[in-house]
Amino acid sequence: MKLSRIAAAGALLMALAAVPIAAPAAAQSTPGGAETRLPVVASFSILGDLVKNVGGDRVAVSTLVGADGDAHVFQPAPADAKKVAAAKVVFVNGLGFEGWMDRLVKSSGTKATMMVVSKGVEAREMEEEGHAHEAGKEAHAGHDHEETDPHAWQSVGNAEIYVANIRDGLIAADPDGKATYEANASAYLEKLKALDTEIKAAVARIPADKRRVITSHDAFGYYGAAYGLEFIAPQGVSTEAEASAKDVARIIRQIKAEKIPAVFLENISDPRLIKRIADETGAKIGGTVFSDALSDDKGPAATYIDMMQNNIREFSAALSS
Incomplete structure (x- = not known):
């Protein structure tokens, strides 16, 4: 089983390496030759939506793992390497969620900034075996290995941290859009606060x-x-x-x-x-x-x-x- 996985990974890397990678595009033009948009990549669909809400019309968002896709078992294709190569910023969840991302970034040759949106989240640690199923339960002392739960977005409070990190990442990549990103993030955070209240009620x-x-x-x-x-x-x-x-x-x-x-x-x-x-x-x-x-x-x-x-x-x- 391990050998077959290694062979599959090797084949993937060879396939990605064989793909001609275009130089990163500075931006993509909007209709009518208006303001250009910043090309960014989000690792999965939930994160892609958060980035779109903050970026608005100033960003062109490509998502790697799409609707109803399982990022845990995702296998990047050559087309994904092209998306990453063309990006100025690549937004990832972190916390061990995208185990395939390092290989993809290396194969793509991208110069994009990597932005981990879960930075600042208090990670939930749990036992790898005999999982800590109870909500918020910490792994027992004395176990040799703990596993980080990557699904931090399931708390709206954590999603608010994601949004702040996305805002800052976009501002760093596109300083001219600072006012837009701040305004979009502020408006979206108000919606998230209302959502949090709705769930609690x-x-x-x-x-x-x-x-x-x-x-x-x-x-x-x-x-x-x-x-x-x-x-x-x-x-x-x-x-x-x-x-x-x-x-x-x-x-x-x-x-x-x-x-x-x-x-x-x-x-x-x-x-x-x-x-x-x-x-x-x-x-x-x-x-x-x-x-x-x-x-x-x-x-x-x-x-x-x-x-x-x-x-x-x-x-x-x-x-x-």
């Missing part, structure tokens, strides 16, 4: 003894810590590793013992595991929530704000009934 209406949620992988730890829900998942913080039979059996026992009312599908995950858990426990499937990616433009989570509103609606409907 919705959770407060859920009976305290029903605030437990089963999801496919452990992507909602920051959400739980911020809003007072407990999330339990058969998979860890990455979808790359399959859930063990032991973890699945433990969760089935817990659902039955604690009478957890609902389990939720994720847009990026194979639904079969959650459906099996629902069948074996009698818990109802509460609906689809969005963890690591937005929906397409026609879906219920086309933007970050839409995504967070969709998720709290799904949680509220299933847990309040």
